[in-house]
Amino acid sequence: MRRLLLVAALALAGFPPPAAAEAAPRLEAPHYDFDRATIRKGAELFAQRCFACHSVAHIRYQRLETDLGMPLGTLEDDIMLPSDARIHQGMVSAMRPQDAAKWFGVAPPDLTLEARYRGIDWIYTYLKSFYRDPKRPTGFNNHVFKNVAMPDVLEPLQGILAADGRVIKKGSVSPQQFDRDAADITAWLQYTSDPSKLEREALGPWVIGFLAVFTLLAYALKRVVWRRVHRGASQAGS
Amino acid sequence: MSRVLAWIDRRFPLSRLIRESMTEYYAPKNFNFWYFFGSLALLVFAMQVITGIFLLAHYQPSASKAFDSIQTIMYDVKWGWLIRYLHTTGASFFFIVIYLHMLRGYLYGSYRKPRELLWIVGFVIYVCLMAEAYFGYVLPFGNMSYWGGEVITSIVGAIPYAGSWLASLARGGFGIGTATLNRFMAFHAVLVPALLGLLVVAHVLALHETGSNNPDGIEIREHLGPDGKPLDGIPFHPYYTVKDIMGVGVFLIALSLVVFYAPTVHGLFIETYNYIPANPLQTPPDVTPAWYLAPYYAMLRAIPDKKLGILVLFLAIAAPFFLPWLDRNPRAKSIRYRPVYLAMVVVLVACLLVLGWIGMQPASPALLPPARIGLALYFLFFASLPFVSRIEPTRPVPDRLRM
Numbered sequence: 016m017r018r019l020l021l022v023a024a025l026a027l028a029g030f031p032p033p034a035a036a037e038a039a040p041r042l043e044a045p046h047y048d049f050d051r052a053t054i055r056k057g058a059e060l061f062a063q064r065c066f067a068c069h070s071v072a073h074i075r076y077q078r079l080e081t082d083l084g085m086p087l088g089t090l091e092d093d094i095m096l097p098s099d100a101r102i103h104q105g106m107v108s109a110m111r112p113q114d115a116a117k118w119f120g121v122a123p124p125d126l127t128l129e130a131r132y133r134g135i136d137w138i139y140t141y142l143k144s145f146y147r148d149p150k151r152p153t154g155f156n157n158h159v160f161k162n163v164a165m166p167d168v169l170e171p172l173q174g175i176l177a178a179d180g181r182v183i184k185k186g187s188v189s190p191q192q193f194d195r196d197a198a199d200i201t202a203w204l205q206y207t208s209d210p211s212k213l214e215r216e217a218l219g220p221w222v223i224g225f226l227a228v229f230t231l232l233a234y235a236l237k238r239v240v241w242r243r244v245h246r247g248a249s250q251a252g253s
Numbered sequence: 254m255s256r257v258l259a260w261i262d263r264r265f266p267l268s269r270l271i272r273e274s275m276t277e278y279y280a281p282k283n284f285n286f287w288y289f290f291g292s293l294a295l296l297v298f299a300m301q302v303i304t305g306i307f308l309l310a311h312y313q314p315s316a317s318k319a320f321d322s323i324q325t326i327m328y329d330v331k332w333g334w335l336i337r338y339l340h341t342t343g344a345s346f347f348f349i350v351i352y353l354h355m356l357r358g359y360l361y362g363s364y365r366k367p368r369e370l371l372w373i374v375g376f377v378i379y380v381c382l383m384a385e386a387y388f389g390y391v392l393p394f395g396n397m398s399y400w401g402g403e404v405i406t407s408i409v410g411a412i413p414y415a416g417s418w419l420a421s422l423a424r425g426g427f428g429i430g431t432a433t434l435n436r437f438m439a440f441h442a443v444l445v446p447a448l449l450g451l452l453v454v455a456h457v458l459a460l461h462e463t464g465s466n467n468p469d470g471i472e473i474r475e476h477l478g479p480d481g482k483p484l485d486g487i488p489f490h491p492y493y494t495v496k497d498i499m500g501v502g503v504f505l506i507a508l509s510l511v512v513f514y515a516p517t518v519h520g521l522f523i524e525t526y527n528y529i530p531a532n533p534l535q536t537p538p539d540v541t542p543a544w545y546l547a548p549y550y551a552m553l554r555a556i557p558d559k560k561l562g563i564l565v566l567f568l569a570i571a572a573p574f575f576l577p578w579l580d581r582n583p584r585a586k587s588i589r590y591r592p593v594y595l596a597m598v599v600v601l602v603a604c605l606l607v608l609g610w611i612g613m614q615p616a617s618p619a620l621l622p623p624a625r626i627g628l629a630l631y632f633l634f635f636a637s638l639p640f641v642s643r644i645e646p647t648r649p650v651p652d653r654l655r656m
């Protein structure tokens with residue numbers, strides 16, 4: 016019954032905007048070329064820093080070789096996990112969801128479609144927005160995802176920031192390099208959300224080129240066939 | 254070859270059909286841009302059926318498997334992404350094509366005598382198309398599918414007396430789940446397409462009975478030459494076949510640009526929120542319909558009372574049905590000779606565009622006044638047409654077509 020009421024209310028008024036009382040932080044757009052090299056770098060970072068918790072289950076390991084041109088050796092040594100994983104299997108994290116839920120309170124979601132759902136800018140900004148917050152069990156909070164259950168796993172790279180952006184502890188890489196790393200991971204997640212993009216955009220010019228030639232020929236044919244009608248019109252003097 | 258044809262013709266009216274509907278079907282010679290969309294609608298319809306059959310080969314209509322089966326198509330089926338993007342893009346293009354096709358009817362008064370039935374069959378096609386799109390929208394069972402399913406079935410539930418029975422009939426139970434997906438698939442893949450197919454045949458039969466209207470709104474059959482053929486007519490084949498093929502080329506280029514470079518069109522053709530699986534516990538931040546139904550949704554939300562809102566919604570959808578009898582200009586059909594009517598159509602289209610935009614925004618009180626003005630103007634078009642059309646200034650209509 017309550018749900019019916021809710022639905023009735025929503026059919027009438029639509030949903031009220033989400034309880035976004037505090038101003039949402041501005042999302043930052045990452046800069047990267049969506050090419051195989053970038054995505055491969057992102058895949059390796061993902062395997063090192065994220066794959067322990069998050070799956071990208073719709074992506075089979077094999078794709079990294081066939082789509083992205085990653086050498087089989089790198090794939091087996093750096094990416095595949097646990098060691099009994101098979102090349103045709105999906106990239107499922109070794110962490111069992113029920114354990115994860117126990118440890119973090121929430122199971123880390125599968126990230127295959129994350130870029131579709133949240134958007135690229137959101138992911139990039141999210142990865143860069145962790146800050147020190149002693150009140151949280153992990154010791155960290157996030158500007159775009161309030162009270163997030165995920166620990167700041169990129170802290171060794173980025174260092175530790177305060178809520179106002181002040182650097183508390185320097186990271187192992189420069190801020191510029193960190194931006195590039197975060198962008199590479201984002202590129203990888205963009206790829207997982209729609210692997211067809213590489214194939215589509217390579218195929219597009221051929222298909223459209225073919226159609227353009229077809230259309231030009233059709234136009235020429237139309238001109239020839241219609242010449243009679245236009246001549247007829249001018250003879251009739253109308 | 255000719256002997257084979259003769260053999261067939263004695264048993265089946267093949268040559269006669271070709272003659273009557275192609276080589277000796279006389280169409281006005283002044284068709285313009287707006288006349289491409291009928292043949293393009295046929296093309297998209299065929300494309301949706303074919304890509305739909307391929308999707309059905311992998312789709313699983315159950316609450317636990319539907320979402321993943323769509324992802325399997327996208328990730329694991331060879332060319333699966335192409336098939337699915339063609340189908341989703343095709344759905345939006347179908348509505349673009351149909352809206353332009355219908356607008357042509359408004360512009361040139363194509364709904365008027367003797368084409369009332371042609372118009373009404375078209376109108377029923379449009380209603381079926383909305384149903385088709387809705388059923389299809391629920392099938393992937395993302396979270397937007399789920400809540401869209403809830404909202405529309407709850408509208409059905411608000412119908413007096415039979416409402417709750419109808420709603421649970423549509424859902425196949427109390428909530429949206431496997432039973433809903435099963436019946437929606439039966440509707441989406443069998444019932445509605447079959448109806449559409451029959452209606453399209455009736456539509457084209459009616460068209461060939463009355464002959465096409467044209468941008469001047471003049472009946473070419475009233476001026477026959479000594480050979481009994483319309484003086485301003487040309488045979489459909491070859492003239493309009495070659496022209497329509499050119500239109501097909503341009504159309505496929507536009508379609509390919511979307512399919513290959515921007516298949517979701519920023520959440521317009523495939524909604525962002527449908528990329529998480531259906532979740533009865535997680536309501537999306539705002540449930541807004543696909544763009545092609547958004548004007549109606551804006552109208553629904555513009556009315557504070559739910560039952561009244563639904564009534565207005567039905568009236569808004571039904572209004573164009575009555576056009577043939579609302580427009581009473583005795584001298585002209587086409588906007589070319591009716592400046593006031595042209596202005597009214599322009600306002601109508603502007604209203605629908607604004608309402609469509611509002612329908613896709615999160616509900617907000619600031620948007621209520623413009624939505625209500627749009628709604629009022631929409632109905633004003635239909636309500637005032639019987640009077641305006643009788644007294645509006647009309648330019649002299651020539652006897653013969655202008656090229």
Ligand code: HEM
Pocket residue numbers: 287288289290291292294295298351354355357358361363364368371372374375376377378379453456457460464465466467
């Ligand atoms: C599956 C959908 C549809 C298909 C395949 C279709 C097909 C066609 C075709 C092939 C023509 C002749 C070519 C042309 O005039 O462009 C035509 C004419 C026409 N259609 Fe449709 N149509 C569809 C939907 C509709 C709808 C929704 C309406 C209106 C509510 C409509 C109203 C008309 C009218 C009034 C004409 C005659 C126009 C004139 O002669 O000026 N049709 N249709």
